[in-house]
Amino acid sequence: MSDSSIAVAVIGATGIAGQQFLSALSKHPMFHVTALVASSRSAGKTYEEALCNDDGQLCWYGDDSFTDFADMIVVDAKTYVPDVSLVFSCVDGAVAMEIESRYARHVPVISTTSAFRYEDDTPLLIPNVNLSHAALLKRQQETRGFKGFVVPQPNCTTLGLAITLAPLHEQFKISHVTMTSMQAVSGAGRTPGVSSLDILDNIIPYIVNEEQKIETELKKILGISKGTTIQDASFFVSCACYRVPVIDGHTESVFVEFEQDVSEKNIREALTSAGTMTQDCPSSPMEWITVFDDPYRPQVRLDRERGNGLTTSVGRLRQDGSARRWKYTLVSHNTKAGAARGAILLAEWLYQEGWLSV
Ligand SMILES: NC(=O)c1ccc[n+]([C@@H]2O[C@H](COP(=O)([O-])OP(=O)(O)OC[C@H]3O[C@@H](n4cnc5c(N)ncnc54)[C@H](OP(=O)(O)O)[C@@H]3O)[C@@H](O)[C@H]2O)c1
Numbered sequence: 001m002s003d004s005s006i007a008v009a010v011i012g013a014t015g016i017a018g019q020q021f022l023s024a025l026s027k028h029p030m031f032h033v034t035a036l037v038a039s040s041r042s043a044g045k046t047y048e049e050a051l052c053n054d055d056g057q058l059c060w061y062g063d064d065s066f067t068d069f070a071d072m073i074v075v076d077a078k079t080y081v082p083d084v085s086l087v088f089s090c091v092d093g094a095v096a097m098e099i100e101s102r103y104a105r106h107v108p109v110i111s112t113t114s115a116f117r118y119e120d121d122t123p124l125l126i127p128n129v130n131l132s133h134a135a136l137l138k139r140q141q142e143t144r145g146f147k148g149f150v151v152p153q154p155n156c157t158t159l160g161l162a163i164t165l166a167p168l169h170e171q172f173k174i175s176h177v178t179m180t181s182m183q184a185v186s187g188a189g190r191t192p193g194v195s196s197l198d199i200l201d202n203i204i205p206y207i208v209n210e211e212q213k214i215e216t217e218l219k220k221i222l223g224i225s226k227g228t229t230i231q232d233a234s235f236f237v238s239c240a241c242y243r244v245p246v247i248d249g250h251t252e253s254v255f256v257e258f259e260q261d262v263s264e265k266n267i268r269e270a271l272t273s274a275g276t277m278t279q280d281c282p283s284s285p286m287e288w289i290t291v292f293d294d295p296y297r298p299q300v301r302l303d304r305e306r307g308n309g310l311t312t313s314v315g316r317l318r319q320d321g322s323a324r325r326w327k328y329t330l331v332s333h334n335t336k337a338g339a340a341r342g343a344i345l346l347a348e349w350l351y352q353e354g355w356l357s358v
């Protein structure tokens with residue numbers, strides 16, 4: 001570990017997103033994990049014990065880095081962990097506001113939860129999309145008396161949509177977006193999660209608050225930064241969200257209308273040239289957005305792991321009746337791009353820009 005490596009706590013370390021954080025942080029060149037934090041249910045146990053269900057079965061869904069953390073003792077989220085310089089929070093949404101505020105008084109918090117997403121003084125930052133919104137963090141620090149800050153990630157379904165629409169909105173100005181999602185079961189978390197009896201051989205046509213979250217978040221993310229405020233994008237958004245029997249990776253069917261006619265060549269160029277802002281960060285994928293010609297791609301099983309789960313895959317790009325209206329399909333990894341690895345990429349960029357210190 002180098003002298004410039006930052007000590008981090010992962011709050012919500014036992015959950016699905018927390019496990020992905022640990023997988024991605026094992027042997028990370030900028031960050032090392034010194035504290036695993038979860039609820040009182042897990043506190044005081046080794047990480048391995050905390051991950052076992054009532055039958056003693058280990059419920060680990062990350063990669064082969066588990067042994068790096070197995071013997072660490074899990075800390076209760078009610079206890080403040082000092083001596084960390086950065087917090088990754090992926091705690092249950094209901095308790096996140098209090099926990100994240102407590103840490104942000106001292107250190108930066110990068111969060112996958114919704115607690116701060118809709119606050120006026122809080123940007124919803126996505127690497128390569130709206131990093132200029134980071135300036136709003138100064139207002140958050142001033143108004144809340146934070147030495148650190150809380151920067152939330154968007155909902156995991158908003159993420160791929162915003163990543164693909166950002167370069168299109170910047171160049172061609174969007175007037176309408178309609179999106180139907182087919183969302184993986186891991187998006188519902190580990191406890192209680194989605195019961196196998198409910199989802200196998202089935203599609204569930206409702207995910208609580210999901211459509212409203214995406215509609216609100218997308219307009220904020222693609223809004224204009226005015227220094228201490230963000231002016232929401234003015235286009236119309238409508239979403240329909242479905243839970244499908246896929247373990248990881250969200251598929252989205254997107255219909256977009258522009259204020260002007262646009263050619264397929266220009267859309268492809270805009271999508272494939274996105275992603276340059278974080279190209280010097282260690283986690284940055286080779287391709288930020290991959291655009292397929294093959295009409296059978298993207299497929300969630302084949303494409304969710306592209307770029308270590310950080311690449312958004314796009315295909316089936318075609319006109320929808322006129323050169324103003326286009327449609328496409330995207331695949332994005334919900335627990336990697338949409339949670340842990342996306343948050344870590346953002347942290348790498350914040351580090352390079354001087355927002356984090358050892
Ligand atoms: N899963 C995804 O694809 C995804 C993607 C983007 C964002 N998110 C967001 O990330 C957060 C975590 O999601 P997840 O899927 O990882 O959920 P999860 O698997 O259910 O994990 C929840 C985590 O929160 C902890 N927790 C629960 N109640 C707590 C309490 N009262 N005090 C302290 N800690 C508590 C749990 O600890 P115990 O194990 O000790 O109970 C566990 O570590 C949620 O806000 C979710 O919306 C998830």
